[in-house]
């Protein structure tokens with residue numbers, strides 16, 4: 001593969017909560033790791049664990065054929081990479097920083113123009129999960145480079161390679177995070193609504209979790225309706241009926257002094273679909289409203 005003499009070394013750039021977890025997992029697996037962080041105090045503890053400490057991002061990139069980057073945002077990634085143009089040739093850059101598909105495609109092109117390979121990644125885990133079987137990480141970009149380093153990347157968590165378009169990992173990542181935020185938003189609103197009558201969050205959550213588990217069980221059927229373009233409510237939960245419940249949720253939120261901002265958009269989606277003559281649809285029919293925004 002034409003890598004430098006630095007062999008199996010891995011460089012980790014960024015030692016925030018996530019970058020530190022990544023570096024620790026690699027060290028724990030017995031790998032040779034060089035670390036760099038903008039503020040040096042986060043790197044210092046790694047010296048005692050056998051890691052090499054790089055004095056600059058360019059030095060870290062020059063130290064290993066595989067460079068894993070996990071910074072706050074893409075502006076930081078662009079900053080760090082643009083200062084290391086001379087060190088990039090022949091490296092594989094694995095960027096696990098949260099960003100948009102366009103961010104990833106742009107940086108992939110730029111990195112490849114410098115003579116390096118680029119893989120984008122989306123981490124579906126919180127830091128304590130890194131290195132455990134519960135963590136999974138989405139990847140997309142140069143397939144050959146991913147194959148070269150698959151075994152190393154599997155130390156961090158289960159890997160899922162999505163294809164050569166670097167933008168795919170962030171697209172899936174953001175989509176999965178969006179579902180998570182929908183869940184958290186629903187949870188916060190529900191808990192506040194129950195809390196408006198002094199119901200403790202913990203006690204209410206005992207009821208909420210089995211309910212949400214039952215509802216996630218329905219998702220594959222909703223997905224089937226979306227994939228087959230067949231939105232008719234077969235099991236008796238049509239939108240015209242559901243719109244009444246949404247109206248009552250909003251009215252009760254307002255009456256109880258609870259912010260209805262998280263649920264109000266759902267009413268608008270339903271009203272739109274019903275006004276188009278699809279009051280007999282299942283919730284799956286709202287997919288048509290959400291997915292039809294012109295770009």
Ligand code: FVH
Pocket residue numbers: 014015016017018019020037038039042070071072073075076079080096097098099123124125126127
């Ligand atoms: N932590 C989590 O739960 C999530 C799980 C899923 C993946 N995310 C993404 O991972 C990226 C890093 O997140 P993090 O949790 O490590 O974030 P912080 O602890 O806030 O650390 C941020 C690091 O970024 C460095 N940094 C910020 N700006 C710059 C810059 N302009 N130049 C160089 N480095 C920069 C910062 O350095 P310092 O402040 O310590 O000097 C930290 O190392 C992120 O995309 C998540 O969405 C985590």
